[in-house]
Amino acid sequence: MDWGxxxxxxSGGFVAISGTVLADHLRRRHESERSVEARRRAVYIEFITAxxxxxTRLRQIAQAPGAEADLDASTRAALxxxxxxxVRERLFIDATTDVASAGQAMFERxxxxxxxxxxxxxxxxxxFHDAYHPYIAAVWSYRLAxxxxxxxxxxxxxxxxxxxxxxxxxxxxxxx
Numbered sequence: 516m517d518w519g520x521x522x523x524x525x526s527g528g529f530v531a532i533s534g535t536v537l538a539d540h541l542r543r544r545h546e547s548e549r550s551v552e553a554r555r556r557a558v559y560i561e562f563i564t565a566x567x568x569x570x571t572r573l574r575q576i577a578q579a580p581g582a583e584a585d586l587d588a589s590t591r592a593a594l595x596x597x598x599x600x601x602v603r604e605r606l607f608i609d610a611t612t613d614v615a616s617a618g619q620a621m622f623e624r625x626x627x628x629x630x631x632x633x634x635x636x637x638x639x640x641x642x643f644h645d646a647y648h649p650y651i652a653a654v655w656s657y658r659l660a661x662x663x664x665x666x667x668x669x670x671x672x673x674x675x676x677x678x679x680x681x682x683x684x685x686x687x688x689x690x691x
Contacts, residue, residue, distance in 0.1 A: 551609075554609055555610060555611070555664075558605045558609045559661045562599075562603065562618055562657075563658065565598050566597070568596075569593050569594055569596075569599050569625060569629075570650070572593035573590060573632045576632050577632045578637070580632070586634075586635060587633045589633075590629045593629065599625070606618045613660050617653075617661075620656065621654055621657045624650040624654075625653075627646045627649070628643075630646070631646040631647075641688075644686065644688055651681050652679070652681035
């Protein structure tokens with residue numbers, strides 16, 4: 516019996532099986548990473564969409580605060596109806612630390628805007644704008660954090676012809 520042939524055959528079989536196992540492991544890991552990225556992208560978009568729906572409703576309330584029987588209840592309902600709390604929980608579970616932090620900062624600014632509207636601040640008042648502009652800046656910070664993570668491509672307000680993200684430079688009330 517030729518031991519060299521046997522050793523070579525066993526070694527070749529081991530290398531082939533090891534290569535197959537390694538390739539399968541790498542394929543599964545790549546698929547898992549794509550799945551995590553897709554899940555994150557979806558929750559990032561869902562969170563900013565929920566915040567946008569809430570913001571839109573708060574602006575509607577602020578345009579005619581006297582039309583609401585209970586401003587506090589109406590503004591709290593804007594948060595609930597937009598499902599921002601549920602989406603925020605998913606954000607905390609799936610997001611990276613940077614995006615979750617930016618999302619929480621945006622949520623806190625949205626709550627500040629909600630409290631201003633609940634207190635009766637109309638959309639054209641300094642009280643509304645004192646809460647509105649920091650919220651808009653926080654929205655852009657969130658967008659930039661998500662964009663940096665997902666695409667690694669930042670941009671600045673200058674890309675839109677703006678001076679700052681918060682919009683004060685474009686606001687007729689604040690620029691006056």
